[in-house]
Amino acid sequence: MELVIQNLEGHGIFTGGRDELAGANLYEANLVGEDLSGLDFSGADLEGADLRGANLRGAKLHDTVLSHAKLVGARLDRASFRGAKLCGADLRWASLVSAHLYGADLRGADLRGADLEETDLRWTNIAEAQFTEPVVRLDIGGRSIHIHGGRTSIGYTTHENREWLEWGPDAPEIGDMGEDMPTWWGRYGPVIKAAIAAVQG
Numbered sequence: 001m002e003l004v005i006q007n008l009e010g011h012g013i014f015t016g017g018r019d020e021l022a023g024a025n026l027y028e029a030n031l032v033g034e035d036l037s038g039l040d041f042s043g044a045d046l047e048g049a050d051l052r053g054a055n056l057r058g059a060k061l062h063d064t065v066l067s068h069a070k071l072v073g074a075r076l077d078r079a080s081f082r083g084a085k086l087c088g089a090d091l092r093w094a095s096l097v098s099a100h101l102y103g104a105d106l107r108g109a110d111l112r113g114a115d116l117e118e119t120d121l122r123w124t125n126i127a128e129a130q131f132t133e134p135v136v137r138l139d140i141g142g143r144s145i146h147i148h149g150g151r152t153s154i155g156y157t158t159h160e161n162r163e164w165l166e167w168g169p170d171a172p173e174i175g176d177m178g179e180d181m182p183t184w185w186g187r188y189g190p191v192i193k194a195a196i197a198a199v200q201g
Helices: 161-166 181-200
Strands: 002-006 012-017 135-140 143-147 151-154 157-160
Touching (some): 151 161, 157 161, 161 181
Antiparallel strands (some): 143 151
């Protein structure tokens, strides 16, 4: 079935098969409420696109440009955004359950109200991103992290955010969490600290 996509001004920018979207130029595409589940947008340019309420469950968006895209209320469960650029994207109230954002760039993105349960945020750049307080859950390196405005829990261990931000891998409190924790904190600590800083604003 042929897919016809228009931009926000109503001009046609793409006509083709649903299997021809990888690498497509879809700048400022109007895709409000569209069912795009399972499609491959890898390498496509969707900068400034309007995807409010769109269904992108299980879609492949590797290295896709989604900077300043509107994804409010979009269904992004199990979608893969490896290496995608989502700078300044509006992801409020989006569902990102079990989505893969490994290595994605989320600088300045708005994630307030987004469902991040079991979302993979390893090596994701979340500098200046906005989150709802609390961030329900992040799963990084085999551990579950719950970030709140004043405190963060890693597994069953909870401390004040200021303490997590101060501690390095050699901190006694980190070592007390398990034999492998200093190495784990050395690898994932910077990501968690960036997330804490983003939540605290």
